[in-house]
Amino acid sequence: MQAEARKYEQLALTLQGMIEKGQFLAGHKLPSIRKLSEQWGFSIDTVQKALHLLEDRGYVQPVAKSGNFVQLPAGQQANACSQAPNSLALDPPISPDMSDHISLLLNSCMRGDVAPFGVAFPAPALLPIASLRRSFSTVNRKQPNLLAQDSHVQPNQAALVLQLQRRFETMGMRLRKDELLVTDGCTEALSLALHALTKRNHVVAVESPGYYLLLQLIEAMGLRALEIPSSPETGMSLEALEIAVKKTKIAACIVCPTASNPTGSVMPDANRKRLLELAEKYDFPIVEDNVYADLYFERFRPKPLKSFRQSDRVIMCGSFSKSLSPALRLGYVAGGRYAPALLAHKRILSGSTNPLTQMAVAHYLDKGSFERHLCTLRQHFETQVMAMSALVLKHFPEGTRVSQPKGGFVLWVELPAHNDTAHVFQKAILKKTAFMPGHVFSASGLYKNCLRINCGHPVNEDTAVAVARLGGLFVA
Numbered sequence: 001m002q003a004e005a006r007k008y009e010q011l012a013l014t015l016q017g018m019i020e021k022g023q024f025l026a027g028h029k030l031p032s033i034r035k036l037s038e039q040w041g042f043s044i045d046t047v048q049k050a051l052h053l054l055e056d057r058g059y060v061q062p063v064a065k066s067g068n069f070v071q072l073p074a075g076q077q078a079n080a081c082s083q084a085p086n087s088l089a090l091d092p093p094i095s096p097d098m099s100d101h102i103s104l105l106l107n108s109c110m111r112g113d114v115a116p117f118g119v120a121f122p123a124p125a126l127l128p129i130a131s132l133r134r135s136f137s138t139v140n141r142k143q144p145n146l147l148a149q150d151s152h153v154q155p156n157q158a159a160l161v162l163q164l165q166r167r168f169e170t171m172g173m174r175l176r177k178d179e180l181l182v183t184d185g186c187t188e189a190l191s192l193a194l195h196a197l198t199k200r201n202h203v204v205a206v207e208s209p210g211y212y213l214l215l216q217l218i219e220a221m222g223l224r225a226l227e228i229p230s231s232p233e234t235g236m237s238l239e240a241l242e243i244a245v246k247k248t249k250i251a252a253c254i255v256c257p258t259a260s261n262p263t264g265s266v267m268p269d270a271n272r273k274r275l276l277e278l279a280e281k282y283d284f285p286i287v288e289d290n291v292y293a294d295l296y297f298e299r300f301r302p303k304p305l306k307s308f309r310q311s312d313r314v315i316m317c318g319s320f321s322k323s324l325s326p327a328l329r330l331g332y333v334a335g336g337r338y339a340p341a342l343l344a345h346k347r348i349l350s351g352s353t354n355p356l357t358q359m360a361v362a363h364y365l366d367k368g369s370f371e372r373h374l375c376t377l378r379q380h381f382e383t384q385v386m387a388m389s390a391l392v393l394k395h396f397p398e399g400t401r402v403s404q405p406k407g408g409f410v411l412w413v414e415l416p417a418h419n420d421t422a423h424v425f426q427k428a429i430l431k432k433t434a435f436m437p438g439h440v441f442s443a444s445g446l447y448k449n450c451l452r453i454n455c456g457h458p459v460n461e462d463t464a465v466a467v468a469r470l471g472g473l474f475v476a
């Protein structure tokens with residue numbers, strides 16, 4: 001009897017915590033009692049008792065024949081965007097149609113006459129393109145044989161690996177050169193990590209909302225995404241992750257701890273430590289996606305998971321796509337104990353990454369101006385995100401909420417519940433504005449009333465006019 005009491009109180013407390021952190025949204029319906037019981041591994045009776053307790057505490061409002069709705073007790077109304085999924089379910093694989101759908105969205109977003117709020121690219125004017133061009137010409141002139149090399153024999157150019165080692169050392173990571181692998185962007189790094197860690201039908205825990213191409217990759221490899229609710233402030237909910245891994249064996253947990261896409265959350269140090277502890281306790285590897293990690297807004301860089309003591313089970317992925325140029329297609333992966341498997345897959349999947357690009361970026365990094373460039377870039381992005389946020393709050397319907405990114409250059413926008421952003425997308429393109437509809441950031445189609453806006457471009461009068469046009473397409 002006492003054990004039962006503890007169980008439902010424990011469940012009520014967990015759900016309450018998730019409501020307070022915005023992981024279940026006020027006004028949204030909770031998953032059904034049966035679903036909660038299946039997902040959390042408690043009996044129907046325990047779930048019902050937990051819900052009664054939450055009702056007494058003012059966190060849940062039952063509505064006859066409709067279900068249980070989330071509410072915040074008076075005095076606890078959140079005003080910042082706090083969207084996160086209202087389920088913790090093993091998602092059905094996203095359909096191949098979804099991949100086509102995402103390609104269509106991306107193509108529409110990239111049209112030259114459309115305001116660039118769709119794809120997460122920085123404005124070229126903010127990037128050191130001229131300096132990179134000079135590095136390419138110098139390397140081409142000094143090493144004319146680079147393009148004649150048999151690039152499949154040696155995946156890494158030593159000069160770039162050395163630059164990476166030096167950079168990572170400043171972040172508290174002493175990485176061996178045989179632990180580092182140069183990749184074709186962060187996309188290939190993530191793909192290699194999944195190839196090294198998983199087999200068909202394995203389950204991979206991901207942030208929700210989370211990066212849509214990762215979800216597609218998971219689907220294409222015949223894996224299953226387990227969406228873990230993630231707060232726009234602190235990232236993946238570790239309470240939810242622990243509940244999930246107690247029930248389901250995961251082959252990997254993929255997180256973007258610094259400046260996640262789409263919310264710009266940053267996982268606090270204590271949570272990073274806890275995540276590593278969970279990985280030890282439940283024996284799973286972590287894939288750390290650091291593609292935005294150079295673009296933090298705080299004074300000090302958040303510590304990469306890979307720099308913590310128990311980090312040998314972390315595969316760290318990153319690239320220069322968000323900081324130097326997306327067109328370089330240059331990234332890296334630091335594999336810890338999985339490095340040999342990553343290398344084996346790299347040899348099969350792409351052989352090696354363009355040696356000329358590797359050497360040009362090594363040359364650029366050696367000039368020593370990268371850190372200064374990053375410092376300026378971070379300031380631009382922070383200003384742009386804030387300006388965009390103000391425009392959205394001004395021109396979007398009442399009840400719209402926005403994330404408060406702690407890094408990166410995307411903004412997550414949550415519209416009043418009855419808006420369907422996928423529906424509005426084509427209208428927005430006709431009006432020459434773009435965005436990424438929210439449902440693509442979930443393998444199970446959550447976030448229909450949300451969207452992501454790219455803030456990689458300076459905000460000017462044209463931006464204001466375009467945001468006003470976009471805002472007019474949604475309803476209060």
Ligand SMILES: Cc1ncc(COP(=O)(O)O)c(C=O)c1O
Pocket residue numbers: 120184185186187188211256260261289291318319320321322326330331
């Ligand atoms: C979270 C996240 N991971 C990985 C990538 C892929 O990066 P790359 O362009 O270097 O392949 C992106 C690109 O937008 C991203 O947002």
